[in-house]
Amino acid sequence: MTTEQLIEQIKIKKSFLAIGLDVDLSKIPPHLLDTEDPIFEFNKAIIDATHHLCVAYKPNTAFYEAYGLKGWKALEKTINYLNENYPEIFTIADAKRGDIGNTSTMYAKAFFEDLAFDSVTVAPYMGKDSVEPFLAFKDKHTIVLALTSNQGAFDFQTKLVDGKEVYKQVLETSKTWENSENLMYVVGATKAEYLTDIRKIIPESFLLVPGVGAQGGSLQEVCKYGMTQNVGLLINSSRGIIYASQGKDFAEAAAVKAKTLQQDMASILNAQ
Numbered sequence: 001m002t003t004e005q006l007i008e009q010i011k012i013k014k015s016f017l018a019i020g021l022d023v024d025l026s027k028i029p030p031h032l033l034d035t036e037d038p039i040f041e042f043n044k045a046i047i048d049a050t051h052h053l054c055v056a057y058k059p060n061t062a063f064y065e066a067y068g069l070k071g072w073k074a075l076e077k078t079i080n081y082l083n084e085n086y087p088e089i090f091t092i093a094d095a096k097r098g099d100i101g102n103t104s105t106m107y108a109k110a111f112f113e114d115l116a117f118d119s120v121t122v123a124p125y126m127g128k129d130s131v132e133p134f135l136a137f138k139d140k141h142t143i144v145l146a147l148t149s150n151q152g153a154f155d156f157q158t159k160l161v162d163g164k165e166v167y168k169q170v171l172e173t174s175k176t177w178e179n180s181e182n183l184m185y186v187v188g189a190t191k192a193e194y195l196t197d198i199r200k201i202i203p204e205s206f207l208l209v210p211g212v213g214a215q216g217g218s219l220q221e222v223c224k225y226g227m228t229q230n231v232g233l234l235i236n237s238s239r240g241i242i243y244a245s246q247g248k249d250f251a252e253a254a255a256v257k258a259k260t261l262q263q264d265m266a267s268i269l270n271a272q
């Protein structure tokens with residue numbers, strides 16, 4: 001999917017919500033555990049109930065890898081279901097990959113070719129030659145961790161190197177990489193106050209913003225400091241939406257939570 005197509009969907013749906021599909025078998029409704037593929041059944045129901053309220057889904061691969069082959073198969077079924085039934089949806093593999101060049105190429109093939117995701121999250125720690133293999137894929141997006149939502153972000157990301165914070169070095173340096181137009185960045189909603197500085201370096205790039213909901217980040221604060229002319233934001237919520245109920249009404253309950261966020265987003269867009 002191109003960035004233009006993503007922007008078009010945001011305008012049509014009046015939403016820039018990315019729903020996280022972080023499936024934990026101990027949290028899903030117990031009646032699904034009797035089905036052949038509980039993870040996929042859960043995802044399918046959530047997707048069918050919420051697709052009109054969001055523009056993206058973000059499965060975090062950890063929640064699939066934890067269940068071995070069954071988990072990976074459920075991830076494959078989920079991405080295939082999305083691509084076949086809702087091709088207008090932007091898909092994010094939250095895998096936080098990155099390695100020496102030839103290995104990164106294989107990671108990129110796994111997520112962009114085999115699983116056909118639109119984007120993958122990548123850690124920038126190993127530098128240019130670890131990220132550029134992902135950027136080489138046309139109409140695919142590499143979402144680099146810039147300033148993450150967790151407390152540990154202050155261990156390295158905000159430290160000064162040559163008089164500048166590491167996360168700013170990541171933003172500035174990554175702009176010089178080949179095919180940098182395919183870059184997006186992760187910035188945590190819990191760090192909204194940093195967005196003014198971040199926008200000075202990357203005024204137009206899309207940001208994937210996790211941390212609204214369960215982690216306490218504020219949608220309004222993120223939009224105040226981070227929104228661009230083309231919105232430029234994908235706001236993620238996972239647990240706050242998908243675990244709204246453990247009953248048979250779980251998908252409808254998730255849709256209610258997603259709708260609340262979507263309506264807040266529509267109000268922000270209308271006021272723009």
Ligand SMILES: O=c1ccn([C@@H]2O[C@H](COP(=O)(O)O)[C@@H](O)[C@H]2O)c(=O)[nH]1
Pocket residue numbers: 020022060094147148149150186187188210211212213214215236237238239240
């Ligand atoms: O800085 C980051 C980067 C990634 N995440 C991931 O996003 C979701 C957030 O889930 P919630 O349940 O809405 O808290 C999850 O997959 C994280 O691994 C992040 O939170 N922060």
